[in-house]
Amino acid sequence: MTGWRRSEGVNPQSRMPLPEGVSRGAQFSVVVNDEKVSAFEGESVATVLMANGYPIMRTTQKGEPRGVFCGMGVCFDCLVIVDEVPNSRACMTWAAPDMRIIQQQGLTRMRVQEDDSFDA
């Protein structure tokens, strides 16, 4: 699907120039699918994805692309898998060192535990 991976023609390190007197947080790396990309403290997962050329964050059940729409946690369009937690809102999740982000395709699977007995 077009644009599912890194968008063509997007500078992978595109971020807004900083005004004078403002500095970015500490730099660290996160993993998007299998690619190691850079992130800065204080950025959301959505910011990291867009700045690294991943405007599309998931596909719907019908395979249609979705990304940041409202940017404020309401629309649930920017869902990604963050450290194995599916349906995480990229716009509402802080990026953290060594975080593992996976673009979500359609409905996410259920985690089946080895021992499924439940201690209530």
Place this chain on the structure above:
Amino acid sequence: MIEQLLESQSASFEFLEPLPMEVDVLIVGGGIVGSSLAYFLGQRGVESLVLERGEINREASGTNAGSFHFQIALHQLTSSDPKDDMDRLLTEVRLHTEAADLWKSLEGDLKVDLGVHETGGLMVAETDEEFRLLHSKQKIEAAAGLETHVLSGKELKEFAPYLASDIKGASFCPREGHADPLLAVPLILMRAQELGAQVRTQAAVTSIERVDGKDGVRFIVQTSRGVVQARRLVNAAGAWANDISMLLGHSLPIHAEGLHVNVTEPREPILTPMLQHIGRRLTLKQTSKGTFIIGGGWPARPELQPQRYSNYWASAAGNAAVALRVMPMLQDVRLVRTWSGVMAFMNDLSPIVGESQSLPGYHVCIATTGFTLGPMMAQLLAESMVADKDFRIPQSYAVDRGLPLMTR
């Protein structure tokens, strides 16, 4: 189908027109019972007017989880041995199979998509005692002609691998399933209107006068939007039916209970049948959108007037805990919303359907588990009102049974 519904919604301007002067049958309540009754009466050439205090389908009919309950359920058992309730249960299960037939044919008859899916339903047992209960209720279901199978061990594990491994057993009813509670009532009512039924919303009934004149009985009904007269009156006001009945000085053995439903985020399809529990409050099913609907009658705060009901967070947590107990793989699936609705609860567990003997012309139609049985009960009443079939309403559903013996 949505286009059709939107088109019919344009007819809702008609809902706000002045009330007609008089009508043959006046139905109080625009939920699943009132709407179905208007349809079944229309089919038989009887004119009716549906009066709704608020908006169509806004209370129990539109806020329940849409499940079809045909197996004998926890709330129907008044003792731990189903044999004690044998006659009542046999009658009820026979009607359940008729309700199953009706839901199956309703979409075809109406030529609309009501979101009916016959997915089958599994009722689980956690303890040995509950497992024995499954076996004894299965015998009654078989006697009443409802197909159910009790599964356990390897057979159950293969049939339902998503269940917790220590579940003792489950009974499977192939006919259970669900319909869409947001679609059913508006579409049934749309067809009723095509058959000549009239509908008026925002019309709360404030007083009812029953006049027994020389040319028969008349009801003079005052509403917040004016007065209307009717030859026959049907109380289909569900949880608030006693308030309407008391306007005639007639009491019904009924009270309102608030109850609570949860929905999760969508996940891959994994659960086909509806899950229930023989000993604890649970209904659990996965929709075609992938979300899980978790309900089963956990309490919410009942409200006197139609408005949105408050949730008890303890109910949300308790309901989710039972769902997790039965299906542990839900443990990383998040709840995204909970809501509450109301339910009409009969003190003696039997529906109230038919004409009053003490007040001829006054009819009541209230189903237990109203979404499953509502259309079926409305059909029974419509049949009896035009007397085109033998009177089939069980004696235990009698309208006057809540009255002191003196006044019956």
